[in-house]
Amino acid sequence: MDFFVLLLFVIAPLSLFLHELAHGIVAYFFQSSYIYIQLGLGPSLWERKQGVFTITINLFIFLGALAAYERDPEHTLSERAIISGAGPLINALLVLLGYLMFYVVEHPYLSLFIAFNLWLTTMNLIPFKFAKKKSDGYVIAEALWKRIFSSYR
Secondary structure (H helix, E strand, O other): OOHHHHHHHHHHHHHHHHHHHHHHHHHHHOOOOEEEEEEEEEEEEEEEEEOOEEEEEEEEEEEEEEEEEEOOOOOOHHHHHHHHHHHHHHHHHHHHHHHHHHHHOOOHHHHHHHHHHHHHHHHHHOOOEEOOEEOHHHHHHHHHHHHHHHOOO
8 A cells, every 4th residue: 555545544544533532521421511632634434422412524534633621600711721631642652662562663654654653743733823723732821821821920
């Protein structure tokens, strides 16, 4: 299988889904009343509702993913930071798992899996904000910033 096809249709969607699922699971532990996980863009291919979870898989599975969650009262800043940290944490664990597996089976596809998850971990921890969308790193940095400097008021 070609590297590009493997990355586009297997590694990226699997890694993105696990990243967003980690956000959802932690949001569930913080008693979110609604958790929505979406993989890809375009027309919906599959949707499943189970309890507070709604999972949608769209046609272009390689074009990103998102997790949204709600609770009344809203999650605290610390809870949002922990939920945001869950995605990059699962990708870092996948890097570690891939690295350990690489000692057993040295395969270039495994290298691609490790590299993509390392990239995903790194990119998600960079704090940036685009319009109203905040990266995981931004949410974490914002919580730390407010916690550190709120004590100086």
